[in-house]
Amino acid sequence: MDTYTAFAGHTRIAAGPLPKVALALKHGPATTAAVIILSDRTGRPIDLDLRGSDREILARLPADTRAAADEPPSEPRGRGRPKLGVVAREVTLLPQHWEWLSAQPGGASVALRKLVHEARRASGDKDRAREARDAAYHVMSAIGSDLPGFEEASRALFAEDLGRLAALIADWPADIRDHVVALAHRHRAD
16 A cells, blocks of 8 residues: 655655545644645655545545545446456557467467566566655655755765765755655665
């Protein structure tokens, strides 16, 4: 399940599943600082509409996050195997690719799923490291770009020198520093 972290200025004010964060912001103390909600998976900000009742707020959350609030998704599922989360989408390939896929046991869909599974397994650690780095960078850019040493810290992050990154942001506000370091190191715990 994805988690989110909300900051008011340089202070972390809520963290956890999106429904929990949304309701914490709704019922928490008012703040004059700008509030930003960031995805811990991507580091990208999201906007929430916190008007109305708790039920109305939760109903407006993206469907994939409402499960955390025990809300049933309101969107009907399309073709595919809905219980497995399989959905139909378009893929564009050359004729020789389609011929090869059609000749595989189970057909094109099974062959494509196997190929994707193998590719994910082969590059899993590398992909997780890139995703962690990108998330840390997006958070740094969103709430720390005005802090001293931002550019050098960014270079250390992209050079995968996490020790240097930690040293360069050691004087940043604790909530930002700790969150960036945790996101940058996240792939090592997966």
